[in-house]
Amino acid sequence: xxxxxxxxxxxxxxxxxxxxxxxxxxxxxxxxxxxxxxxxxxxxxxxxxxxxxxxxxxxxxxxxxxxxxxxxxxxxxxxxxxxxxxxxxxxxxxxxxxxxxxxxxxxxxxxxxxxxxxxxxxxxxxxxxxxxxxxxxxxxxxxxxxxxxxxxxxxxxxxxxxxxxxxxxxxxxxxxxxxxxxxxxxxxxxxxxxxxxxxxxxxxxxxxxxxxxxxxxxxxxxxxxxxxxxxxxxxxxxxxxxxxxxxxxxxxxxxxxxxxxxxxxxxxxxxxxxxxxxxxxxxxxxxxxxxxxxxxxxxxxxxxxxxxxxxxxxxxxxxxxxxxxxxxxxxx
Amino acid sequence: xxxxxxxxxxxxxxxxxxxxxxxxxxxxxxxxxxxxxxxxxxxxxxxxxxxxxxxxxxxxxxxxxxxxxxxxxxxxxxxxxxxxxxxxxxxxxxxxxxxxxxxxxxxxxxxxxxxxxxxxxxxxxxxxxxxxxxxxxxxxxxxxxxxxxxxxxxxxxxxxxxxxxxxxxxxxxxxxxxxxxxxxxxxxxxxxxxxxxxxxxxxxxxxxxxxxxxxxxxxxxxxxxxxxxxxxxxxxxxxxxxxxxxxxxxxxxxxxxxxxxxxxxxxxxxxxxxxxxxxxxxxxxxxxxxxxxxxxxxxxxxxxxxxxxxxxxxxxxxxxxxx
Numbered sequence: 036x037x038x039x040x041x042x043x044x045x046x047x048x049x050x051x052x053x054x055x056x057x058x059x060x061x062x063x064x065x066x067x068x069x070x071x072x073x074x075x076x077x078x079x080x081x082x083x084x085x086x087x088x089x090x091x092x093x094x095x096x097x098x099x100x101x102x103x104x105x106x107x108x109x110x111x112x113x114x115x116x117x118x119x120x121x122x123x124x125x126x127x128x129x130x131x132x133x134x135x136x137x138x139x140x141x142x143x144x145x146x147x148x149x150x151x152x153x154x155x156x157x158x159x160x161x162x163x164x165x166x167x168x169x170x171x172x173x174x175x176x177x178x179x180x181x182x183x184x185x186x187x188x189x190x191x192x193x194x195x196x197x198x199x200x201x202x203x204x205x206x207x208x209x210x211x212x213x214x215x216x217x218x219x220x221x222x223x224x225x226x227x228x229x230x231x232x233x234x235x236x237x238x239x240x241x242x243x244x245x246x247x248x249x250x251x252x253x254x255x256x257x258x259x260x261x262x263x264x265x266x267x268x269x270x271x272x273x274x275x276x277x278x279x280x281x282x283x284x285x286x287x288x289x290x291x292x293x294x295x296x297x298x299x300x301x302x303x304x305x306x307x308x309x310x311x312x313x314x315x316x317x318x319x320x321x322x323x324x325x326x327x328x329x330x331x332x333x334x335x336x337x338x339x340x341x342x343x344x345x346x347x348x349x350x351x352x353x354x355x356x357x358x359x360x361x362x363x364x365x366x367x
Numbered sequence: 368x369x370x371x372x373x374x375x376x377x378x379x380x381x382x383x384x385x386x387x388x389x390x391x392x393x394x395x396x397x398x399x400x401x402x403x404x405x406x407x408x409x410x411x412x413x414x415x416x417x418x419x420x421x422x423x424x425x426x427x428x429x430x431x432x433x434x435x436x437x438x439x440x441x442x443x444x445x446x447x448x449x450x451x452x453x454x455x456x457x458x459x460x461x462x463x464x465x466x467x468x469x470x471x472x473x474x475x476x477x478x479x480x481x482x483x484x485x486x487x488x489x490x491x492x493x494x495x496x497x498x499x500x501x502x503x504x505x506x507x508x509x510x511x512x513x514x515x516x517x518x519x520x521x522x523x524x525x526x527x528x529x530x531x532x533x534x535x536x537x538x539x540x541x542x543x544x545x546x547x548x549x550x551x552x553x554x555x556x557x558x559x560x561x562x563x564x565x566x567x568x569x570x571x572x573x574x575x576x577x578x579x580x581x582x583x584x585x586x587x588x589x590x591x592x593x594x595x596x597x598x599x600x601x602x603x604x605x606x607x608x609x610x611x612x613x614x615x616x617x618x619x620x621x622x623x624x625x626x627x628x629x630x631x632x633x634x635x636x637x638x639x640x641x642x643x644x645x646x647x648x649x650x651x652x653x654x655x656x657x658x659x660x661x662x663x664x665x666x667x668x669x670x671x672x673x674x675x676x677x678x679x680x681x682x683x684x685x686x687x688x689x690x
Contacts, residue, residue: 067501093501099531104524107490108497111508114479115429115498134521138484139491146470147480148463149687183688207690 043224051193051225052082052158052214055200056120058229059156060090063118066204067094069105070122070158079124080160080219102132109155110139118154118204126161126213127170129178140209141184156203157211161189162253162303163351164217169339172347174252174304179211180281180313186210187281188234189252193223195278198232206234215253237284239291243273246361247291249314250301251277254352258301261357268358268367280310285317292322299331299364301357306334331364333357372583374649376422380579381644382658383418384637387411387438389662390447393670394437394454395615403454407468410438412577412609415636416541417442419582420509423590429477429495429508431488433541434469435608436481439511443478445471447669457676464679465687485546486519488512489538493525496536496599507535507593515546517560526601530568533598537589538569540603541576547612548622564601576604577634580643607631 046054059066068074068086074097077084087095098105102123109119123129129136136157144151163172180187186208190196196214203210240255241262250258255276262272273291277284292298298318300311311332318330333352341347361367391411397403410417413435421442424430432439440450445461453460453471460466461473472480479495482488492510499506516522517540529536540561546554557563564571572589574581582604589600609628610617618625644650650658 065502096532099524099527101524101528103521104490104493104528107521107525108494108528111429111431111479111491111494111496112498112501113494114474114491115495117498117501134484134487135490139482139487143480144690145687146462146466147472147474148461148465150462150472150474152690154690186689 044227045222046193046225047219048193048196048221048223049080049082049219051197051223052200053084053086054225055197056083056086057089058197058201059120059204060086060094062229063204065116066118066120068120068122069096069098069108071098071100071105071124073097073122078122080216102128103135106132106135106140106157109157110135110143110153113153113155114143114151120156120158120204123157123159125171126159126175127173129159129175136179136185137182141182145184152207153209154207155209156200157209158200159211159213160216161213162215162217163340163347166342166344166347168342172340174302176213176280177304177308177310180310184209185281186234186279187213188279189213190278191215191218191252191255191276193221193225195232197225198230199234199278201229202231202234205231210234213252218253232278235279235282235284237287238276238278239273239287240276241272241274243271243295245295245297246270246272247295247298248272248274248301248357249277249288249298250274251280252303254301254303257352257354257357260354261361264354264358265361268362270361285321288314288318289321292318293325296325296327297365298326299333299357299361301333301352303352304334305337306332307337309334328364331360333360372580376583377644377649379422380418380583381640381650381655382662383421383442384414384579384640385658385662386665387414387417387441388637389659389666390441390450391437393666394451395610397454397670399615404456405467406613407454408435408613409608409610409615410435412631412636413541413543413606414438415579415582415640416539416576416604416606417511419579420539420586422583423587424477424507424509426475426477427504428506429479429492429499431479431492431495431510432481433488433511433513433516434481434483434485435513436471437468439481440471440473440476440478443476445473445476445478447665448672451669451673452676455673455676456678457673458679458683459672459676463683463687486512486516486521489516489522489525493529493534493536496529496534497532499535500532505594507537507590509537509539511539511541513546514540514542514544514551514560515554517563518546518555526567526569526599529599533596535593535596536599537586537593538599538601539586540601541606542603543606543608545608545612545623550622559603561601561603567601569599569601571601571603573603573605576606577636577639579636579640
């Protein structure tokens with residue numbers, strides 16, 4: 036008689052990040068971790084706990100609060116043979132290092148005629164919901180997706196967090212892994228061994244027949260909750276987690292829309308000028324004749340992230356807003 | 368320690384300076400004639416610095432340049448053929464025509480790029496210095512930057528981190544007295560950028576950047592200390608750009624006087640160096656002239672190569688974005 040299958044091991048998102056970093060450090064002798072509070076303190080959210088102890092101060096070290104210096108360190112080290120893991124504590128701080136990200140890291144290979152390789156992995160924490168207000172809560176992926184030369188991925192589960200970090204570190208391009216602070220305690224299955232989540236492939240997290248919700252990051256979970264609610268309205272929604280924004284899996288989006296004929300994009304970032312606009316444009320370019328309704332977009336209102344829990348709850352999209360938007364879109 | 372300067376080294380520095388001067392004078396002319404697209408920031412007047420620093424380095428040592436970066440690449444061993452081809456935007460250029468003057472680079476020579484962003488280079492040089500230490504080589508990384516860049520936060524962050532981690536890094540400020548078109552007195556309250564060094568916890572040294580021997584000795588000391596694990600130095604070289612911030616025209620301008628330009632030209636790094644070498648019996652005026660002619664031929668060959676080279680295939684526009 037066959038042994039009963041053991042329940043897959045579950046880890047919280049935060050520990051999956053740690054395991055991803057540890058795996059990279061074990062597999063790649065040229066990898067190091069640099070960032071604010073990453074060594075002695077184990078990171079502000081603790082996801083570097085134990086990394087210093089295991090790999091030592093030559094490979095894991097605290098930096099001054101100098102984001103431009105930290106990313107520049109990564110650029111110079113990567114161009115000369117290292118594989119840096121750079122921590123930008125909050126995505127909001129990218130303003131401090133945007134020259135090194137946008138003008139140096141993203142472009143160096145191209146400007147040098149393909150004669151530079153920059154295997155830099157940047158980990159950064161995004162997302163609202165913790166009353167951290169306007170400068171510690173943003174989702175700024177649209178800034179960096181607009182920069183040719185960067186890859187951008189967002190992890191919404193513990194499994195994806197570990198797998199995307201390992202993929203990012205194996206990639207010979209700069210990859211920014213956007214993590215979500217509200218997901219840190221989320222439990223999910225995470226294999227103990229090393230594995231990758233492919234960069235550039237969307238994940239169909241729920242199959243459906245007549246509606247497509249395209250999302251990424253923490254909003255995937257709200258989209259799934261909304262899909263359950265939508266069932267009662269006779270809507271059988273498919274949910275796509277893009278996982279990778281750059282490169283974007285346009286094929287997966289188009290294939291789904293051709294099947295379901297109706298689409299919505301959900302992201303936590305400000306709706307105006309957000310990444311959803313790009314997806315919407317691609318759908319109308321590549322699947323216009325298949326659409327039975329205008330493409331809907333759900334995102335944050337056009338304001339900074341507020342502090343008050345009441346205001347913040349109004350600000351961040353959720354399942355109810357997704358359902359309301361779908362009803363309006365479909366005239367239900 | 369001060370490095371013993373041999374006749375061979377003097378001649379080596381001289382040739383590098385002449386190569387830079389000759390290349391730049393011709394490149395400026397080509398830009399004015401409309402043969403080179405875009406904008407050039409010429410290194411003429413500052414040749415002693417790149418030349419006297421680079422004789423201390425091998426191809427495994429790294430440098431980051433500035434927007435005024437041709438001189439850095441030439442002194443690091445850049446070939447005129449691929450350099451002119453790059454300035455022309457040709458497929459045979461060092462960067463396949465994708466970088467041009469402001470991003471000219473060659474990683475095989477350890478040259479991590481000129482940079483269109485003032486202050487963009489110091490963090491990268493600091494990162495390359497970290498890499499030397501991390502990989503346990505004895506190599507060093509040199510950041511060239513100007514007085515203008517010394518006001519950028521990026522320089523401050525890089526200098527602080529290099530000193531904190533005791534990296535094999537040398538920050539070489541080419542203080543030509545102007546941040547673009549703004550005189551130093553209007554962009555910072557100090558006269559010597561090197562005064563900032565103690566604030567980072569590193570030595571600060573000021574030398575006459577028009578005197579190749581002075582630069583050679585000061586750079587030698589800083590580089591040797593960096594190689595031995597003694598950490599970074601901020602070496603400020605007082606210099607002058609004969610031509611404009613961008614392009615050629617150097618005289619008759621509103622932001623500086625012609626008299627000022629003429630005074631600095633009296634300190635010309637090549638003319639004075641040649642007089643010294645002649646006096647010391649190291650290089651006769653005739654021999655110096657022969658070197659100028661030889662280098663000019665090399666320049667002409669470079670231009671010929673560039674002009675005969677193919678343009679990039681338009682399809683290459685989206686190549687090399689990703690590895």
